[in-house]
Amino acid sequence: MGDAFSLSRRRLLQAGAALGGAMLLPGLMHSAWAAGSDKPELEAVRVGFIPLTDCAPLAIASLKGFDKKYGITLVPSKEASWAAVRDKLVNGELDAAHILYGLLYGLELGIASKPQAMANLMTLNRNGQAITLSAELQEKGVTDLPALKKLIGQSAPGAYTFAHTFPTGTHAMWLYYWLASGGIHPFDDVRTVVVPPPQMVMNMRIGNMVGFCVGEPWNARAINDRIGFTAATTQDIWPEHPEKVLGTRREWVEQNPNTSRALVAALIDAARWIEASAENKRETAQILSRRGWLNTKEQYLTGRMLGEYDNGIGRRWQDAHPMRFYAEGEVTFPWISDGMWFLTQFRRWGLLKTEPDYRAIAQRINRTDIWKDAAQAVGGITPPSSLLRSSTLMDGTVWNGSDPEGYARSFAIQRRGA
Known part of the structure; x- marks a missing residue:
């Protein structure tokens, strides 16, 4: 699929020739998208985020001026929890948000609150989360x-507690999948609780749980504070998995189609800048460490941003599937099969009691039309030839979207009564 997303060098050269050989400056390439009938309906766009490394495209778009390039001004809003993001997004205090893939789908289906018509405008990142186990477990020989x-x-059922960040969120699904792949039932054998990302390390320190699944920098922070170690990365579970998305209300997209396109274009452009060089990734980590963003030490961010991992108990490696934001545009596409996968896990764990129309739901939420318009505005990105992609997960199962109900019901460990 990488070839499908490769930069169209011929197209760029032809355009350059049309301009008399001049360099294609961003302003020349995209000014038409911010004027006339294509002008964004809104000048300022309020976008919520949780202080995690994967909010990077929002930070860079705002601070490097990619928003202005497409005729809008981003107004980032730092939130304390995913529940706060959900509530503010639903009631209109936020126009859009950096949000958990599964949270957005849970909203649409009424299993994260009452049903709300939602839209996924793009994928913000892949990979880059982790499961941390406590030093207490390590002392008991668990590595x-x-x-x-x-x-x-x-031990007695429920003797050990694990935390994730939201009941229908990505971290819950990664944690459940990982535990079940090892023969541990995430509902019958252990206890799970919800903890906001910035509170994970503190809660592990005081003994409220022995494991958690969360985004960075909190896994790296647990290692630095000597209270835990990385037992698995989420890319160990599903290499190149989707993670955060740019979520909004369907009504907002219908009312503001040009603003939606401009917002996605700005974030795609920012993602491209982040991945342009290791230097840019280091600068991104430095920016994110600031008080207005993650308010943490740069050292907690840089290593894993660069794919340089240390699990805290003696293993170091360069990860083959680090956190990605762009990859020739492929990361940003809202694949229909990605959304369908979360529905299969909702079904597996009893969050959906009856078989949903997997593809119809995913196609309703994932706005590939907006993405394609935005990709055209950014330039140099070729849309995929299919809305589905194939992946092999840690237990050898292959997910390609072809038989979602069969896939959902194929797992040996499921929630009773599901």
Whole structure:
């Protein structure tokens, strides 16, 4: 699929020739998208975010002027929890948000609150989350999933508590999948609780849980504070998995189609800048460390932003699937099969009691039309030839969207009564 997203060098050269060989400056390439009938309906766009490394495209778009390039001004709003993001997005205090993929789908289906018509405008990143286990478990000889399974098997059900960030969110789905792949039932064998990302490390420190799944920098922070270690990255579970998306209300997109396009274009352009060089990634980490964004030490961000991992118990590696924001545009596309996968997990864990129309729901939420308009505005990105992609997960299962209900019901460990 990478070839489908490769930069169209011929197109750029032809355009350059048309301009008498002049360099194609951003302003020349995109000014038409911010004027006339294509002018954004709104000048200022309020976008919520949680202080996590993967809010990077929003920070860079705002601070590097990619928003102005497309005729809008981003107004970032730092939020304390995913529940706060949900509430402000639904009641209109936010126009859009950096949001968990599964949270957005949960809103649409009425399993994260009452049903709300939502829209996924683009994928903001892939990979880059992790599961942290406590130093307490390490002292008991637990450094991997088989050892964890053995310990839990020797204990009363619910004796050990694990945390994720939202009931229908990505971190819940990664945690459940990882535990189940090791023979641990995430509802019958252990207890799970919801904790906002910035509070994960503190809660582990005081003993409220022995494991958590969250985005960075909180896994790296747990290692630095010597209270835990990385047992698995989420790219171990699903290489190149979708993570955060740019979410909004369907009504807002219908009322502001040009603003929606401009917003997506600005964030795609920012994502491209981030991945243009290691230097840009380092600068992004420095920017994110500031008080207005993550308010943490730059050292907690840089390593994993660059794909340089240390699990805290002696293993170091350059990850083959680090956090990605662009990858020739491929990361940003709102694949229909990605959305369908979350529906299969909702079904697996009893959050959906009856078989949904997987593809229809995903096509309703994932606005590939807006993405394509935005990609055209940015330039140099070729849309994929299919709305579905194929992936192999940690347990060898292949997900390609072809039989979602069969996939959902194929797992040995499911929630009883689902």
